[in-house]
Amino acid sequence: GKESVFEFKYVPEYETVTLMGECEEEKQDYSAVERRNLRTFLVGCAGIGVGCFVGVKVLGLVWRAVW
Numbered sequence: 001g002k003e004s005v006f007e008f009k010y011v012p013e014y015e016t017v018t019l020m021g022e023c024e025e026e027k028q029d030y031s032a033v034e035r036r037n038l039r040t041f042l043v044g045c046a047g048i049g050v051g052c053f054v055g056v057k058v059l060g061l062v063w064r065a066v067w
Helices: 032-066
Strands: none
């Protein structure tokens, strides 16, 4: 390789200890986004289930009509 011509203007200082203060235990409830996502997932699963059920019934009717 070749020597780089890029000039470093800022080199951050990395330390192993950060200034966080005291550790506080956070109590988190379910958020509205999580509930919305769960509701959307369940409605989607129900829709797919109903669609599969109707599809099987229609294919059964078509199968009987053909044979």
